[in-house]
Amino acid sequence: MKKTKTITASAGALFWVAVGLLACYGASRLGLGNVTDPGAGFIFFWSGLVLVILALIVLAESIHSSEDTRGTGQLNWTKIALVLLSLLLYAFFLERLGFVLTTFVLLSFLLGCIEDRNWVKSLGTAGAAALASYAVFELWLQIRLPKGFFGF
Amino acid sequence: MLESLTSLFYGFTIALQPHNLFYCFIGVTMGTLVGVLPGIGPTATIALLLPATFTLNPISAIIMLSGICYGAMYGGSTTSILLNLPGEASSVVTCFDGYQMARQGRAGAALGISAFGSFIAGTFSIFGLILLAPTLADFAVKFGPPEYFALMVMGLTVVAYLARKSMAKALMMAILGILLGCIGLDPITATPRFTFGMLELADGIGIAPVVMGLFGIAEVLENLGVLSKADVFAEKIKGLFPNREDWKRSIGPLARGSLLGFFLGLLPGVGAIVPQFLSYALEKKLSRHPERFGNGAIEGVAAPEACNNAAVGGTFIPLLSLGIPSTAMTAILLGALMIYGLTPGPLLIKNSPDLFWGVIASMYIGNLMLLILNLPLIPLWVRVLQIPYSYLSCFIILFCLIGAYSLNNSTTDIYVAVVFSFIGLLLKKFSFEPAPLVLAFVLGPLLETALRRSLILSDGSVLIFLQRPISAAFILFSVVVLVAPLFSQIRLGRGLSEED
Numbered sequence: 330m331k332k333t334k335t336i337t338a339s340a341g342a343l344f345w346v347a348v349g350l351l352a353c354y355g356a357s358r359l360g361l362g363n364v365t366d367p368g369a370g371f372i373f374f375w376s377g378l379v380l381v382i383l384a385l386i387v388l389a390e391s392i393h394s395s396e397d398t399r400g401t402g403q404l405n406w407t408k409i410a411l412v413l414l415s416l417l418l419y420a421f422f423l424e425r426l427g428f429v430l431t432t433f434v435l436l437s438f439l440l441g442c443i444e445d446r447n448w449v450k451s452l453g454t455a456g457a458a459a460l461a462s463y464a465v466f467e468l469w470l471q472i473r474l475p476k477g478f479f480g481f
Numbered sequence: 482m483l484e485s486l487t488s489l490f491y492g493f494t495i496a497l498q499p500h501n502l503f504y505c506f507i508g509v510t511m512g513t514l515v516g517v518l519p520g521i522g523p524t525a526t527i528a529l530l531l532p533a534t535f536t537l538n539p540i541s542a543i544i545m546l547s548g549i550c551y552g553a554m555y556g557g558s559t560t561s562i563l564l565n566l567p568g569e570a571s572s573v574v575t576c577f578d579g580y581q582m583a584r585q586g587r588a589g590a591a592l593g594i595s596a597f598g599s600f601i602a603g604t605f606s607i608f609g610l611i612l613l614a615p616t617l618a619d620f621a622v623k624f625g626p627p628e629y630f631a632l633m634v635m636g637l638t639v640v641a642y643l644a645r646k647s648m649a650k651a652l653m654m655a656i657l658g659i660l661l662g663c664i665g666l667d668p669i670t671a672t673p674r675f676t677f678g679m680l681e682l683a684d685g686i687g688i689a690p691v692v693m694g695l696f697g698i699a700e701v702l703e704n705l706g707v708l709s710k711a712d713v714f715a716e717k718i719k720g721l722f723p724n725r726e727d728w729k730r731s732i733g734p735l736a737r738g739s740l741l742g743f744f745l746g747l748l749p750g751v752g753a754i755v756p757q758f759l760s761y762a763l764e765k766k767l768s769r770h771p772e773r774f775g776n777g778a779i780e781g782v783a784a785p786e787a788c789n790n791a792a793v794g795g796t797f798i799p800l801l802s803l804g805i806p807s808t809a810m811t812a813i814l815l816g817a818l819m820i821y822g823l824t825p826g827p828l829l830i831k832n833s834p835d836l837f838w839g840v841i842a843s844m845y846i847g848n849l850m851l852l853i854l855n856l857p858l859i860p861l862w863v864r865v866l867q868i869p870y871s872y873l874s875c876f877i878i879l880f881c882l883i884g885a886y887s888l889n890n891s892t893t894d895i896y897v898a899v900v901f902s903f904i905g906l907l908l909k910k911f912s913f914e915p916a917p918l919v920l921a922f923v924l925g926p927l928l929e930t931a932l933r934r935s936l937i938l939s940d941g942s943v944l945i946f947l948q949r950p951i952s953a954a955f956i957l958f959s960v961v962v963l964v965a966p967l968f969s970q971i972r973l974g975r976g977l978s979e980e981d
Contacts (some may be wrong), residue, residue, distance in 0.1 A: 342913050348629040352660055359667075359674055359951060365941030370676055370927045373660060380656045404910065408705045412878075413903060418700070419882065420895035432879065439875045443705065453870070462879060470533035471927045472887045 338391030345384035352377030427477025432459040491499035492838030504667035508545035510692020512552020523553035528689035539821035544843040558595040578781030593721040602739040603848040606794020618802035630931035631955035638959040658918040662925025681893035690885040690894040694901025697881040731783035738787030790854040812923040874875035
């Protein structure tokens with residue numbers, strides 16, 4: 330068990346090493362400039378380098394420590410993936426289908442599928458919530474929400 | 482002093498105008514509501530409402546938005562006491578003893594001392610703000626890029642030092658925040674940096690979608706299928722006025738919590754979360770009966786509640802006198818000030834005294850409104866909390882999405898919020914604290930500009946940071962903070978994690 334935790338923590342630290350190195354590489358392509366005239370990549374390069382050093386310290390810590398580095402309990406990855414996918418689709422369709430329709434579909438999905446609610450109740454709640462939020466944000470607070478080709 | 486009081490009186494003439502009173506009321510009520518609701522915080526709410534304030538005059542808008550900031554501190558304690566579920570990250574500590582008091586039938590006293598404590602601390606921090614902000618602004622006129630750079634470095638190192646887990650991990654998050662915050666056009670040469678050819682990234686990644694993703698949506702994702710319906714105390718809450726014994730026990734913790742919160746809130750990056758842990762640890766250490774803590778000690782409610790309210794007042798000082806945001810919440814307020822055509826910084830108080838003194842006076846009025854309204858409204862908040870979390874979580878997601886979209890009317894910001902929600906979830910999973918990331922994200926562009934200007938100014942000599950006394954003092958303090966844990970097994974922040 331401890332070995333698995335160490336491997337996970339080490340893999341995490343190596344991921345940050347890779348991020349730091351990528352930042353350094355990208356920064357060198359942008360141009361580092363010099364200390365009298367720092368270039369566009371100056372801050373990225375030095376930040377990337379410090380990130381690599383810190384990730385190596387965390388790697389060393391994870392190898393020598395017996396602490397469990399996982400912060401949260403068991404996560405429901407299937408539901409999380411479904412919610413994230415639905416949110417990405419929401420962003421994709423929002424300006425095409427308009428706020429009310431897209432929000433109705435998203436809320437129906439979240440309430441009915443993710444939270445295992447009764448479908449009829451979910452559709453009703455989603456419809457009411459989509460219309461109410463349109464009224465509050467668009468009509469009352471005058472926040473411009475996308476209308477889509479239906480015009481709402 | 483007399484000048485400040487005269488200016489404050491002028492501020493009251495502005496804040497007491499009917500339309501400003503109305504926006505103050507809306508702000509504190511919204512703040513309390515989002516403080517009560519877990520998942521959606523004041524930062525997300527300010528971002529959500531910011532586009533709606535574009536048609537208002539700047540004073541009314543800032544009065545409303547700052548009302549959300551301190552109103553949330555009042556609301557957060559309600560859920561901590563009644564549900565053992567902090568509505569706000571800055572109310573976590575209130576759960577320890579507040580919930581135990583509620584279980585012992587003393588929910589009323591816990592809610593009462595929390596409201597009165599918040600009011601006392603809020604009043605204290607407003608007077609601190611009145612005295613310190615103008616003085617600091619006068620002093621900050623002498624600040625050049627090296628001083629600003631050193632001050633921001635100090636803020637970031639203090640945040641890392643106060644991290645409750647690994648300090649190296651906290652520093653990593655700060656560096657990641659700088660990297661992400663600097664994405665966009667180079668401030669000096671306008672070269673696109675890490676934009677991958679996307680025009681939407683030319684202005685950089687917005688703070689609002691990052692905060693909505695990291696804190697709002699990530700919180701919902703973490704609790705998917707875990708929380709169903711909140712287990713609220715259904716019995717009637719009685720005795721909201723603490724008795725004489727409660728006051729006797731609480732008066733010291735209230736004073737210490739207010740002082741600690743206010744002065745820690747002054748430091749860029751510290752915010753309201755860490756001070757309340759410190760204040761709880763301090764009270765436990767000072768108590769003759771530390772074993773009572775965690776079992777319903779009223780001191781364990783009074784001190785952190787006073788502390789988080791005083792800290793909010795403290796965070797306004799670097800914002801209004803230096804133009805440096807010390808939390809994500811004040812970062813959005815800084816953005817709001819700029820949208821309204823104001824220049825945050827040392828000259829704000831001189832150039833816009835009506836805004837500065839009007840907002841300060843409104844904070845006092847808002848605190849009074851919260852004290853009067855908060856206790857009678859508790860039954861209403863309890864009813865809100867009885868809505869199943871599945872419904873609440875869907876609406877929190879929706880509000881976060883609207884908030885992310887509405888600032889720039891761009892779906893790219895929704896994608897950013899979704900990506901950061903996943904990042905936030907992974908960070909929580911692997912015990913990385915997101916707070917240093919957000920602070921560094923906010924300070925990153927300011928820090929970069931200050932660093933590059935300093936180097937240009939000194940013709941490439943990094944010694945400029947040590948040759949100027951103010952920046953040298955900030956740098957020295959940062960080095961001490963970074964090096965101290967190497968020589969000591971005890972680190973303040975790590976000690977705090979035991980209180981979690």
